[in-house]
Amino acid sequence: MTHRMPVPLGAAPRFNPSRQTRVLPGFPLALGYTLVYLSLMVLIPLSAVFIKSASLSWPEFWAIVSNPRVVATYRLSFGAALLAAAINAVFGLMLAWALVRYEFPGKKLIDALVDLPFALPTAVAGIALTALYAGNGWIGSLLEPLGIKVAFTPLGVLVALVFIGVPFVVRTVQPILEDLETELEEAAASLGANRRQTFTRVLLPVLLPALLTGFALAFARAVGEYGSVIFIAGNIPMVSEITPLIIITKLEQYDYVGATAVAVVMLVFSFIMLLAINLLQAWSAKRTGRNR
Amino acid sequence: MSIQVEHIHKSFGSFVALDDVSLDFPSGALTALLGPSGCGKTTLLRVIAGLERADSGRVVLAGEDASDTHVRQRRVGFVFQHYALFRHMTVFENVAFGLRVKPRRERPREPEIRARVMRLLELVQLAPLADRFPSQLSGGQRQRIALARALAVEPKVLLLDEPFGALDAQVRKELRRWLRRLHDELHITSVFVTHDQEEALEVADLVVLMNRGRVEQQGTPIEVYEQPATPFVYGFLGAVNTFHGRVERDGLRVGETTLAHDSAPLAPGVEAIAFARPHELEIVTDPDSAEGIAATVSRLLNFGANARVELDSPASTADSGRPMHYEVVLPRDQVQALGLVAGQRVRLVPSRIRVFEHRAA
Numbered sequence: 001m002t003h004r005m006p007v008p009l010g011a012a013p014r015f016n017p018s019r020q021t022r023v024l025p026g027f028p029l030a031l032g033y034t035l036v037y038l039s040l041m042v043l044i045p046l047s048a049v050f051i052k053s054a055s056l057s058w059p060e061f062w063a064i065v066s067n068p069r070v071v072a073t074y075r076l077s078f079g080a081a082l083l084a085a086a087i088n089a090v091f092g093l094m095l096a097w098a099l100v101r102y103e104f105p106g107k108k109l110i111d112a113l114v115d116l117p118f119a120l121p122t123a124v125a126g127i128a129l130t131a132l133y134a135g136n137g138w139i140g141s142l143l144e145p146l147g148i149k150v151a152f153t154p155l156g157v158l159v160a161l162v163f164i165g166v167p168f169v170v171r172t173v174q175p176i177l178e179d180l181e182t183e184l185e186e187a188a189a190s191l192g193a194n195r196r197q198t199f200t201r202v203l204l205p206v207l208l209p210a211l212l213t214g215f216a217l218a219f220a221r222a223v224g225e226y227g228s229v230i231f232i233a234g235n236i237p238m239v240s241e242i243t244p245l246i247i248i249t250k251l252e253q254y255d256y257v258g259a260t261a262v263a264v265v266m267l268v269f270s271f272i273m274l275l276a277i278n279l280l281q282a283w284s285a286k287r288t289g290r291n292r
Numbered sequence: 293m294s295i296q297v298e299h300i301h302k303s304f305g306s307f308v309a310l311d312d313v314s315l316d317f318p319s320g321a322l323t324a325l326l327g328p329s330g331c332g333k334t335t336l337l338r339v340i341a342g343l344e345r346a347d348s349g350r351v352v353l354a355g356e357d358a359s360d361t362h363v364r365q366r367r368v369g370f371v372f373q374h375y376a377l378f379r380h381m382t383v384f385e386n387v388a389f390g391l392r393v394k395p396r397r398e399r400p401r402e403p404e405i406r407a408r409v410m411r412l413l414e415l416v417q418l419a420p421l422a423d424r425f426p427s428q429l430s431g432g433q434r435q436r437i438a439l440a441r442a443l444a445v446e447p448k449v450l451l452l453d454e455p456f457g458a459l460d461a462q463v464r465k466e467l468r469r470w471l472r473r474l475h476d477e478l479h480i481t482s483v484f485v486t487h488d489q490e491e492a493l494e495v496a497d498l499v500v501l502m503n504r505g506r507v508e509q510q511g512t513p514i515e516v517y518e519q520p521a522t523p524f525v526y527g528f529l530g531a532v533n534t535f536h537g538r539v540e541r542d543g544l545r546v547g548e549t550t551l552a553h554d555s556a557p558l559a560p561g562v563e564a565i566a567f568a569r570p571h572e573l574e575i576v577t578d579p580d581s582a583e584g585i586a587a588t589v590s591r592l593l594n595f596g597a598n599a600r601v602e603l604d605s606p607a608s609t610a611d612s613g614r615p616m617h618y619e620v621v622l623p624r625d626q627v628q629a630l631g632l633v634a635g636q637r638v639r640l641v642p643s644r645i646r647v648f649e650h651r652a653a
Contacts, residue, residue: 183376186343187438189363190370191390191445201393205380 049267053260064261069237070246076154077243078269081222084161089215092169093207099170100177114171117164122227129160130232152234157242160228165218172214176207209285216277223270293354293448293481294319295340300349302335309335310346311505317449317483317498322475324496325485328528332505333485334453340483341451342366354448369442369480373454375434377426383437384422387412390445412440415474432463436470443478452484456491468495489529493517501525523648526567533573533618535566535585535645544647549585553645565650568642570621575601576639577630584641587618589634592627599627603640 053061064070099111117125133140133150140151150156180203188198226244233240243266250259295317302310309332317323325333338344340351342363350359358366377386387409391400400408413419416436426434435455442450455471456464472495475482486492492499493513501508501516501524509521520526527534537546539558544551544566551566558564576584587605603618618640622630632638 181374181376183372183374184378186363187370187372187376187378187441188389188393190341190343190368191393191441192364193389193393194364197393201389202378 046267049260049263052257053264056257056261061261064258065265069241070243070262072238073241073243073246074265074269076157076241077223077266078273080154080157080161080242081219081225084158084165084222085215085219087158087162088165088169088218089211092166092214092218093173093211095166096170096173096177100174115167118167122164122225123231125163126160126228126231129156129163129228133159133232151232152236152240154233154240156232156234157229157240160232161222161225164225164228165222168217168221169211169214172210172217173207176210180206205284209281212277212281212284216274216281219277220270220274223266294352295449295481295483296350296352297336297340298350298352300336300339300351301347302332302339302344303347308505310339313349313502313505313507315500315507315510317481319481320479321497322472322482322484322495323498323500324492325483325500325502326489326492326528327487327502327508329487331502333487333502336502337451337453337483337485340449341368341370343370367445367448369439369445369447369450371435371438371442371450371452371455373457375426375431375438375458377434377438377441379426381425382422383413383418383424383426383429384409386426386437387441387444389441408444412444415443415477416440430463431459432467435459435467439471439474443480447480450480450482452482454485454487456486456488464491471495493529501528503528520567520646523565523567526646526648531570531619533568533570533620533642534616535568535642536616536650537564537566538562539564539647544645546585549583551584551642551645553647558647558649563650564647566642566645566647568645570600570619572642572644573618573620574641574643575603575620575622575630575632576641577632577636579637579639581639584639587638587640589632589636589638592632592634594624594627597624598622599624601627601632603638605640 056064095114099107099114130151131137133143133156135141135144135149135151137151140149143150148155150159184202184206185198188202193201224244226242226248229242230245233242233245235241235245243262247259247262247266250256250262297313297315300310300313301308311332313332313336315336325336327333335344339346340353342351342358342361346359350357352358353366353368363370378389381389388405391405391408394400410419410422413422416439418433418436418440421429421433426437429437435458439452439455456467459467468491471484484496493516496513498510499513499516500510503524509516509525511519516525517529520529526532535544535546535551537544537551539545539560539562540550541560542550542552544553544564546566553566574584579586585605587603589601590604591602593600593602598621601620601622603620604615605618606615620640
């Protein structure tokens with residue numbers, strides 16, 4: 001927002017950035033602070049990972065990151081994280097819907113329970129899940145006769161990742177859902193739309209940006225998750241090992257360079273996926289007219 | 293197509309929103325549901341639309357009992373106060389929505405959808421804005437789009453819930469003239485809810501006055517304005533002057549004087565309340581005249597074609613014992629001829645009053 005002095009006829013209006021007055025003050029300070037903070041807390045530690053791994057020659061680097069055992073962990077880590085985020089997107093949306101739209105006894109309690117996976121030490125979550133889903137656990141003993149093994153399989157990894165990702169989708173979708181007027185649904189119904197059409201054509205497009213944000217957060221958390229997974233995964237090479245475990249294993253063997261090489265691959269891959277989700281989110285937000 | 297509602301009851305918890313409401317909305321007419329907020333008018337409209345279920349009673353649309361049908365099947369066009377446009381769709385897609393969600397067998401082909409939507413956009417004079425998003429439109433434009441969207445499915449009746457409620461005064465006036473013209477073109481049976489009496493009287497063919505979940509009066513704008521059936525209607529439609537008194541054989545006793553009236557006879561001795569419009573009062577400058585009630589001019593608002601004179605009368609007191617406040621509208625030259633000034637003692641003579649039995653609320 002610029003205030004311009006009246007310009008005498010004949011004189012070209014000149015743009016003078018130093019004379020700009022902003023409605024919101026403190027822009028240079030805020031930007032400076034943001035950059036310093038981001039550098040100290042995020043960029044410098046991350047670049048250290050790249051610098052460390054740069055001590056490897058390209059063939060050495062490639063040999064480490066393309067080791068079949070390591071490649072198998074990428075598949076599990078990213079595959080399970082994507083699947084867990086997708087499951088959370090669906091069920092998190094349902095949970096948020098129930099919490100926003102209906103009144104029922106114990107609603108406040110359930111609302112508080114949603115955040116529990118945030119607060120619980122991940123190792124506790126891992127041990128609890130393992131105890132439940134192991135062959136002799138409460139749930140595991142019911143599933144075992146059906147031929148479904150959860151603990152110490154990739155399925156166990158998925159369960160742990162779903163568990164820790166629940167709050168992200170619920171908490172991002174909930175406020176949007178609260179702001180959504182029921183009039184929109186009534187309007188759609190009066191125009192002849194059935195419930196499915198109302199959901200897919202009216203509600204989902206409005207919820208999609210928030211849902212994608214929740215999905216991205218749940219995905220990012222799941223990719224980096226270590227504590228809760230290692231207990232339930234069983235960590236069988238080529239089957240149920242996750243990438244963070246490979247990194248820890250290498251660190252324990254004092255193979256710092258090898259650990260950072262795998263970390264670089266993870267970082268780059270995660271960044272690309274998050275960037276893609278963010279672009280998708282920005283595109284859908286634009287489509288819903290929120291940025292206008 | 294006509295709409296009938298029969299003995300509709302609806303309550304929310306202990307609050308009774310509709311109390312035995314029966315109404316007949318004639319085919320092709322534009323009817324206003326008028327009343328203060330909380331009188332049940334919006335609830336009635338929502339019951340007719342099927343957005344709300346009545347606790348008991350029937351809704352008959354075009355001769356068929358529609359009480360148990362879903363809003364989807366009722367084929368009513370509904371326009372919301374806050375537009376309820378789909379913000380992620382363009383204006384065109386908003387209007388096309390009702391056609392696109394039809395079952396495949398009934399759905400028109402794409403070129404026909406296109407033609408119908410554009411025809412509707414022409415009708416609401418917004419065809420050039422077809423590719424805009426709702427957030428890029430003004431309030432008045434949004435409401436016209438909402439109307440076009442409701443009309444796209446060729447509804448049997450059109451229901452509008454405070455359609456101009458969210459707009460500023462200038463746009464409101466323009467839009468209600470436009471709605472009247474549109475109705476004269478389409479002749480679709482329409483019901484709109486409003487709390488603005490001027491809007492109801494100006495736009496509607498028929499006015500239904502509601503208060504506390506009940507229908508107070510139903511009639512043409514002239515009928516309800518000229519012959520209000522209840523004290524509530526009198527007070528709600530336009531400015532009004534009130535007299536409290538007791539019925540006597542030769543008139544209404546107010547303080548020291550008796551006012552003549554021609555209303556339906558009430559038994560002598562009954563406590564009564566009487567009304568007169570501001571233009572139905574005359575001012576007599578002789579303070580000792582035997583006619584009318586004593587009053588003091590408190591303020592003169594002398595501008596426009598008519599002047600407004602505000603007076604206080606200690607002779608006629610309300611239940612609270614405070615002096616009554618009166619308002620008289622006179623042509624300006626008459627104020628000058630009478631030589632009225634603030635503080636002057638005069639007498640007020642009603643040319644016409646209507647008397648109702650006074651029931652303590």
